Amino acid sequence: MEQRVSLITLGVRDLGRSRSFYEALGWITSAEPDADVVFFQAGGIVVALWNRQQLANDSGVEDGAGWGGVTLAHNVHSPAEVDAVLTEAEAAGAAIPRRGAETFWGGYSGVFVDPDGHPWEVAHNPFWTIAADGSISL
Amino acid sequence: MEQRVSLITLGVRDLGRSRSFYEALGWITSAEPDADVVFFQAGGIVVALWNRQQLANDSGVEDGAGWGGVTLAHNVHSPAEVDAVLTEAEAAGAAIPRRGAETFWGGYSGVFVDPDGHPWEVAHNPFWTIAADGSISL
Numbered sequence: 302m303e304q305r306v307s308l309i310t311l312g313v314r315d316l317g318r319s320r321s322f323y324e325a326l327g328w329i330t331s332a333e334p335d336a337d338v339v340f341f342q343a344g345g346i347v348v349a350l351w352n353r354q355q356l357a358n359d360s361g362v363e364d365g366a367g368w369g370g371v372t373l374a375h376n377v378h379s380p381a382e383v384d385a386v387l388t389e390a391e392a393a394g395a396a397i398p399r400r401g402a403e404t405f406w407g408g409y410s411g412v413f414v415d416p417d418g419h420p421w422e423v424a425h426n427p428f429w430t431i432a433a434d435g436s437i438s439l
Numbered sequence: 440m441e442q443r444v445s446l447i448t449l450g451v452r453d454l455g456r457s458r459s460f461y462e463a464l465g466w467i468t469s470a471e472p473d474a475d476v477v478f479f480q481a482g483g484i485v486v487a488l489w490n491r492q493q494l495a496n497d498s499g500v501e502d503g504a505g506w507g508g509v510t511l512a513h514n515v516h517s518p519a520e521v522d523a524v525l526t527e528a529e530a531a532g533a534a535i536p537r538r539g540a541e542t543f544w545g546g547y548s549g550v551f552v553d554p555d556g557h558p559w560e561v562a563h564n565p566f567w568t569i570a571a572d573g574s575i576s577l
Binding site: 302326340342346357364368369372373377389399412414417419420423431432434 | 451509511576
């Protein structure tokens with residue numbers, strides 16, 4: 302198995318609401334308005350929004366109905382940019398369980414939670430490099 | 440917020456077991472043997488393994504204790520490669536809730552579930568392009 306990820310699918314309860322949330326963050330999809338699945342090109346991978354029950358069935362898993370041990374992160378270039386993204390997410394309807402602050406690992410981060418309970422850490426990690434195309438190198 | 444993902448953190452119960460699982464799939468980490476977090480460079484993003492309870496606390500969420508609505512996918516170049524990856528994952532200890540088969544959307548895929556319950560769809564999608572560097576384009 303090659304060392305890469307192609308797609309992250311986020312299970313959602315109300316596709317229109319979830320699509321609007323990510324669009325409010327500035328994300329662009331070419332999905333039709335009535336599409337059953339919404340795909341966002343996200344750098345070299347794809348982020349998809351799909352009905353959570355259908356995703357559970359398709360994945361052959363039981364839905365635990367809450368958070369299931371996966372957190373995404375979006376790294377940015379500065380602490381100020383962390384705060385700006387969190388402010389943008391909150392304005393779009395996200396919960397903010399952790400505001401931007403210095404972290405134990407020497408960076409600066411906060412967390413927003415999307416309308417379906419999926420958390421995103423927004424982080425400035427001074428030890429990792431963000432390339433011009435947005436890719437991350439350890 | 441730029442349209443990209445930097446990091447996917449998978450919460451795990453036994454870091455050694457989970458690390459060994461991904462290493463058995465051929466993934467390579469430079470993490471020390473006693474590291475608390477294991478990072479894998481996965482194309483232009485990073486996949487991390489970290490203690491699930493610490494991840495829940497850090498993410499400001501309650502742990503639903505099961506699957507939480509996120510499925511990853513790993514796209515490959517052919518149906519035969521789907522089957523080969525599923526066989527490799529099963530040998531490494533994964534559950535296989537769905538064997539490789541043709542899908543309703545015109546591709547071929549199956550699913551393995553890692554030791555912590557995180558499902559990966561392994562897919563051949565003839566409508567998407569996999570670049571030489573492994574990145575996916577819609």
